[in-house]
Amino acid sequence: MYQADTISAISTALGEGAIGIVRLSGDEAIEIANQVFKGKDLNQVASHTIHYGHIKNPRTAQVVDEVMVSVMRGPRSFTREDIVEINCHGGIVAVQRVLEMTLLAGARLAEPGEFSKRAFLNGRIDLSQAEATMDLIQAKTSKAMEASVNQLQGSLSTKIRSLRHEMLQTLAQVEVTIDYPEYDDVEELSSQQLNATAKSVKQQIEKILHQAQHGKLFREGINTAIIGRPNVGKSSLLNILTGMEKAIVTEIAGTTRDTIEEYVNVRGVPLKLIDTAGIRQTDEVVEQIGVEKSRAVMEKADLIILVLNQSEALQPVDIELLKATQAQNRIILMNKQDLAPVLTSGMLAEYQVSEDELLMTSMLNESGLDALEAQIEARFFSGNLQAGDINYLLNTRHTSLLQQAIDSLDEVIDATEMSIPVDLIQIDFTKAWDLLGEITGESVQDELLDKLFSQFCLGK
């Protein structure tokens, strides 16, 4: 293991509760902690033990906070280095002060993701697990979180490793075959082996990509548009959905408009509500921006909730919206069921509305909302898809590597079918093998690592 300087950072998310943790990792972690700790001599304590005491300024000996300190000696730690975690009590300001004390005592402020990077470099986790740590921090719902945990436990890595193993075996077989030129059909045999493995691996990669489509929805949220003409009950629905404690409002920094993304967690399905600001502010979105323009919003939606008022006859805007959304994943709410019915489901038949897209609701009584939730859950967890099945949460880097690997495998398949010399085919085959290795970090360059890990939160 290389000589590692000791890094320090606050490792709990800022603003989350009163307790914060300052985490130190490196060869001097225990020595530095000892300089700021008033209590036991940390050099003497056993690994994986927790100690009560105070943090003091190493220069003035002034007490900063009351703390619990845990000591974990490498290699039995997250980074495989010595780790000290200082659990502070005194809120954000105190946590910052404790961090400063560790820096005064000689630690260096960690870069974002540096703890995970060390864990990776020391062989504690692989790259896809490190990335899953990041996804976990950003997960919007419990199901997305479970999926990240699956990945953290290495399901993508395990799969990729088994594919690479399969490929390596074939490469080895080809080498052996070529070493025995007394067989007359060496080329033919090798070509067949490469062809069969390339096809099998390609098929398995395609399956990963397919499964990951679900994963993507769960990580990024299902783009959901609530539409309908004015006064049908859109804002009421929105308020009910977001008023439940499960609503998460996320501010997305760095966008040109100051947009706020709202996520609603419906039975573990994260809905990312589109254009809610419009609904909130004007109430007259459709009239104001027109059906044509709202088409753009509708097109990028993964799910449309079209609200109708069943106590009134269909109006031209309703009909236009019904037609415009025909080909989409939509749920139609016949709202205001508490009022006398005017509109019946039979009247919607001519607009190709099927029974299973139709729900009766009343925002006033909050009735029909369970059915709405059940419907959303059923749509996105169809075929009993469980979080456990969303094993693969691919980020763009993974997806692009997998697609490049498929391209190389296609070259292999084509070449083997055109009797091109085996040593040329091997080049593409090996390239695909390398590309897969980049997913788990078995063949990866330093600059990429720096870029990846810098996307992490501080202290992770």
Ligand code: GDP
């Ligand atoms: P939006 O313009 O589509 O956003 O509709 P709103 O949610 O602002 O609702 C318009 C009016 O209809 C408000 O006065 C609501 O209280 C009322 N409203 C909404 N849903 C229902 C419902 O299910 N039953 C009844 N009786 N009134 C409703």
Ligand code: ZN
């Ligand atoms: Zn963050």
